[in-house]
Amino acid sequence: MSRGMEKTADFEELRPLLFSIAYRILGSVTEAEDAVQETWLRYEASPTPPASAKAFLSAVVTRISINVLRSARVRREEYVGPWFPEPLLADPYQDPERSAELADSVSMAALLLLERLTPLERAAFVLREVFGFGFPEIASAVNRSEAACRQLVVRARRHMSEGRRRFEADRREREELATRFFGALTEGHVDELRELLSADVQLVADSGGKAPQWARGFFGADEVSRVLGALLPPFVRIGGVVEPHQVNGQPGAIFRDPDGKVMNTWTLDILDGxxxxxxxxxxxxxxxxxxxxxxxxxxxxxTQQARRDGN
Incomplete structure (x- = not known):
């Protein structure tokens, strides 16, 4: 096998890991894909083979992601309304020994907590806590000493633990609750919806000012159940589809218009049933x-016309 073919094979084997690192640092599918592509170009152009393709490529994609995140922070400060990560339907990287950490770290709640960290803290935390990299590898990736990297991880852990709410680990229970929720949603069963919501539930949307926006959001079981019970049945009557789907490792759904095009994605944070x-x-x-x-x-x-006609 030629050196070029070996490089391609090594890169393709590691592509899922590289994307997963970049996505957790950036919170963006498209930016993560771009970071991975740039990593390949640098790897392809490198004149000498690295001692470890995994260490080299992980370091490169981390550095690229840090630089992208620094510029993205400025844009996010000017963002219209709440900012959420781009929805991820499936994490391409799987590791049975770290499945719990991987699933938790890609949730919307965890990614929003990561937004509290500096780019260096975020990168060090992702490499160490999610993917189990050693401090020598992290130091190489972020161009800091091992001691400095340990401090980055300590600070990141503290910030993450301060804001973290632990969500239920039992996937089957979460899926069953989500199935009941989306069933009641499409049927407009307000009382059943209310029973599935916490008293202080929040319904919040990221439209970026480019799609219909739910003002400041809706808060409390009564308000949220009433709004959902009023809007979703007419959406279904016009041919809209609520497609249950895992989104960012959580129960969620893809909402599609009558032509099957994507309206939005939903994710559900579930705690204490x-x-x-x-x-x-x-x-x-x-x-x-x-x-x-x-x-x-x-x-x-x-949808609004169908609601008026239904009344």
Whole structure:
């Protein structure tokens, strides 16, 4: 096998890991994919083979992601409304020995906590706590001493633990609750919806000012159940589809218009047998990787008309 073919084989084997590192640092599918592609170009151009392809490529994708994140932070400060990560339908990297850490670290709640960290803290935390890299490898990736990297991880752990709420680990129970929720949602069963929601539930949306926005969001079981019970049945009547799907390792759904185009994605945070937070991503710029994007304004108009006709 030629050296070029060996490089390609090594890179393709490690591509899932590289994407997963980049996504957790950036919170963006498209930016993570770009970071991985740039990593390949640098690897392809490197004149001498590294001692470890995994160490080399992980370091390169981490450095690229840190630089991208620094510039992205400025854009996020000017973002219209709440900012959420781009929805991830499936994590390409799997490691049975770290499955719990991997699933937890990709949730919307965890990624939003990671936003509290500096780019260096975030990178060090992801490499150490999620993927189990040693401090010599982390030091090489972020161009800091091992002692400095240990401090980065300590600070990151403290920030993460201060804001973390532990979500239920029993996947089957979460899936059963999500199935009941989406069933009641499409049928407009307000009382059943209310029973599945925590008293202080939040329904919040990321539209980026480019899709219908739910003002400041909706809060409390009564308000959230009433709003959902009013809007979802007419959406289904016009041919809209609620497609249950894992999103960011959590129970969620993809909402599609009558033509099958993507309206938005939902994720459910579940604690103590109740839904605590519903996060929706409707910014079309964040949905292109999920599929063709719908005209959300047109669907909203049709839904509102169907609601008026139903009344």
């Amino acid at each position: 109740r839904i605590q937070t519903i996060r929706t991503v409707s910014n079309p710029d964040k949905l292109g990787h999920v599929g063709p994007v719908a005209d959300a304004w047109a669907v909203l108009r049709d």
